[in-house]
Amino acid sequence: MSEPGSSTTRSSPVTPADKISSLDTRLIDTTKTLPTEPKGRTGAARILLGRDAIMIYLLLAFVLYASIAIPRFASPVTVGFLLLDVIPVLLIAMPMTLVIITGEIDLSVASIAGLTSALMGVxxxxxxxxxxxxxxxxxxxxVAGAFNGFLIAVAGLPSLAVxxxxxxxxxxxxxxxxxxNAVANFPPGLTAFFTxxxxxxxxxxVMIGVVVVALFFGVLLHLTPFGRGLYAIGFSKEAATFVGIRVSRAKFWLYVGTGSVSALAGIYWTLRYSSARSDNASGLELTVIAAVLLGGVSIFGGTGSIPGVIAGVLLIGTINFSLRLERISDVVLIMVTGSLLIASVVAPSVFEALQRWRHGRRMHKTLPQVPASGATSATAPGVQERK
Amino acid sequence: MTTAPTRPPGTAEHTVSAVPSRLGALLRLRELPVTVALIALVTITTVVNPLFLSPQGVKDLLLNATIVIILAAGQALVIITRNVDLSVGSVLGLVAFGTGTLFVTVPGIPIVVVFLVGMLLGALLGAINGLLVTVAKVPALVITLGTLYIYRGLNNAWAGGTQYFAGDRPDAFGALSVDTVLGFPLITLIAIVVVVIVAVYLAGTRAGRDLYAIGSDPDAAKLFGIPVSRRVFLAFLTNGVLAGLAGVLYASRFNSVGATTGSGLELAVVAAAVVGGVAIFGGSGSVVGAAMGALLLTTITSALTALRVDKFWQEAIVGVLILSAIIIDRIASVRTARKLRISEARNV
Incomplete structure (x- = not known):
């Protein structure tokens, strides 16, 4: 939808300006970029001021605050329970990040975890x-993931509906x-290992296993041609096809990925609570998606990163856990998740509107002869495309 | 994209006589698969178990379907504009609990006022969704996922462990879902009236047709001069009002309302709309179809019980139904696209 290059090409309309220039020399100024225009960050600043970094700062700041303000927070017991609680979400969030980056979605993850759990029991x-x-x-x-993948990638059906x-x-x-039924008599040695x-x-x-999964998907997304291709698919399927990325094949394997990791989460859930039931992990899909979106992945695809998502998952987990230590009712906590989610998507939108307004004002100041309405309408289409 | 139900048949049909083209239009009707499935289901079940269509059986069927029918009708409006509202279950829960509270705190309150307050609360919650989606220009899936949690949290905070039971409500209110007119429970009649109003609005008014244009191509709709933001806002607002109405009816229909009322309902509602032929990416489908989808999904539960099928199979069958609805839609759209290509080639 909105390629980063499109804004620069739009701000320098060469042909119409050339035509006008012979008539009115004052208007040539509009093609010049303003000297104070931000040029985009590079190098260390790009990493240290990016969306992921802000997420990690937020997480660190909150952990610091909680350690000081909440008496029982900074202890191994807290760390243990907090991590045990977030592991299912953290696990599934990894492949889900990749799926959402390609502009698709997978709502069946929690059901796959439940199916795995039920199978284990029987x-x-x-x-x-x-x-x-x-x-x-x-x-x-x-198999469950491959079936999703077949319907979405091969048959070409919309992933949300499928x-x-x-x-x-x-x-x-x-x-x-x-x-x-519920099956609970799993080998004690194994269930003890999982806690x-x-x-x-x-x-x-088990965090060792989770780290391995996170590393696998992190390396896959950020350091391999396959992973870079996923961003391209998220930006534009057609363009990705034309540069030689096998879109269908990539999507198919991503769904196999979410299926497999959901099964791992189901196994973890079963052995951690030592109970195999059909309603295990139900409703987890929305928690996972909320965490992934909070971690900076765009629902339209094309942006996002594994470190950001990990920070997002841990931030929600930590906030929930510390509020629980403060004896705030469990059920009210979901409001925090909801508010964070909305704030995380509305904030960039507000920030962008503010920047546009400032840009418009600057244009108005430096070029008094160009009407302000003209300046804003020139940037407007690019913004509306993003929604 | 696929064709909308009221769209005239393609250009190639101009030369063909009227009767086959009308038949063709009927066969291409998006509500056809769900209608056939519903009729087949009811027929088979009745043959095996004649009690299924007894007056009491029909009444139970309709009562079970009422709430989801209203929600699916509202959801269809939103999905047609290429948006989605996941917060309906939470809105329903809040309004249902609000209804219970209202009856307890204001004894003797007229039932009409309760309906109005419930729909107003729903309208407010829907307007919040609509404002966030249209003003902040953030995808509806994310916003309504957020408000799903926030509204549910509000409900939890408000209700705590409190539950209101049927005894807390006036008898006349509970009678709405007991008394019948011509075999139809009163709340089902309300639902039918609502569906008809929304369907007429969607199919017959300019604003309603605009929703299809927005769903087919938001950018083109904007260029065409349609006030996209206002229409989308209106769709969310209407959906909120309908979810509020469903909440009030829920309080009448079911024995208890509390903190978890209506949770998990959102995906069932979206599923009902999809089964009823509303394309998930907007631009096609109808309110009547969505209502039929809701009726089909709730009828399956009763039918399986009547057929003595293991109740555990029910959800799996719902899943298969949703998948078949999508696949049928896909096949139809591929065939339409091919036909259009052929007729275009002929015209050139």
């Missing part, structure tokens, strides 16, 4: 070895598999 009850149970459950997630359908389908299959901590740090042992 297979374990039937007496299979736990290794086999885990392998089959993970494979079910891969994943609402599979959201119901996979949750329904979970119900079919396990019904009203164990690394030494005295309070960091859960």
């Amino acid at each position: 297979l374990w009850e039937s007496g299979l070895d736990i290794g086999v149970v885990l392998a089959i459950s993970l494979f079910a997630g891969v 994943t609402i359908g599979t959201l119901a389908l996979y949750r329904g299959l979970a119900l079919v598999v396990i019904g009203d 164990s901590k690394i030494g005295a740090t309070g960091i859960p042992t």
Whole structure:
């Protein structure tokens, strides 16, 4: 939609200005960029003042504030419970970031986690070895993701509608598999491992696995041609096709990715709470998407990064946890998530409007003969395209 | 994009006689698949279990569908403009709880006033959505996901552990969902009137047709001179009013209203609209279709019970239905595109 280059080409309309110049020399000034115009950040400033960095500063500032202001916050116990709570969201947010960057969405993740959990329960009850149970459950997630991917990438159906359908389908299959039952007698050694901590740090042992997943998707998105291609797909599918990116194939594998990681989250959920039920992780999809969007990923695709999303997930998790320590009712906390989400998307919009207004005023000052309305209407189309 | 239901048949049909083209138009009707599915479902179920269409059975069917029908009609308006409103479940919850509170705190309040207050509250919540979407120019999916949480949080903070039960409400209010006229429960009649009004508005007025234009191509609609922001705002406002109405009816229909009333309803409503032939990317579909979709999705639950199918299969079948609706829509749009290409080639 809005390529970064389009604004520069629009601000220098060469041909009409050339025509006018022979008649009226004063108007040539409009083609000159203003000397105080911001040129875009480069080098260290770009990283240190970017959207991701602001997110990380916010997170650090909040953690600092909480450690000082809330008595029981800065302790290994807090760290442990906080991380155990955010792990499912953190896990699923990684592939979800990639999916949303390509301009698609996956609402079926929580249902895949639920389906995995239900399968684990039934297979374990039937007496299979736990290794086999885990392998089959993970494979079910891969298949579920591949089915999404087939419908979206191969058949070309809209992802929002397809994943609402599979959201119901996979949750329904979970119900079919396990019904009203709950399976809780998983091997104690395994469930203990899933809540164990690394030494005295309070960091859960499973965080190692989560870090591996995050590194995998971080490297995939930021350091490989495949990942860079995802941004291109998010900006423009047609353009991406023309530069030789295999759009369908990339999307298919992304959905396999969300399916597999959702299955991992389902396995984690089952073993952490030591309970396999059909309604495990239900409603998690919206939490994950809220966290990803808060982390700076545009719902239209084309922008966002893994570090920003990790900071976003941890920020929501930390705020919720500290409010809970302050004995604020659990259920009210979702308002914080909602407000943060809206603030994170409205703020850039307000900021941009402010900048445009200042730009317009500057134009007006330096070029008094150009009407202010003309100056604003020249920038307006680019802004409206972004919505 | 696919054609809107009221759009005249393509240019190629001009030479063909009127009867087949009318048949063709009927076959291309976006509400056709959902209608066929609904008729087939009801027929099969009735054959197997004749009690399914008994007066009481029909009444239960309609009562179950009423709330979702109203919500789906409102959602259709929003989706047609290429937006979406995920906050409807939370709006319904807030209004339903507000209704319960109103009856308890103001004894003897006229029921009409309660309806008005509920719809006004819904209008306010819908207007907040609409303002954020149109003024801040932020995608509706994100905004309404945010307000879904905020409204639900407000509901939680307001209600806490409080619940209002049927005994807290005047009998006349509860009777709305018990008494029937010609076999139709009163609240269902309200829903039908609402759907008809919205459908006429959408199909027959200029502002209603504008919504289709906006959904097909927002930029083109703007160039054409349609006040896009105002129309989209209006769609969200109307959806809020309808969600408010649904909230009041919910309080009449169900025994208890509390902090979690209506949670998780949003995706079911979007699903109903999609099953009813409203394209998720806007520009096509109708309110009647969305209402039929809602009726189909709620009928399945009762039908499966009547057919003695394991109740656990129900949600999976809903999922399959949604997917088939999308696939049918896709096939139809591919065929329309091909036909248009052929007729264009002929005209050149």
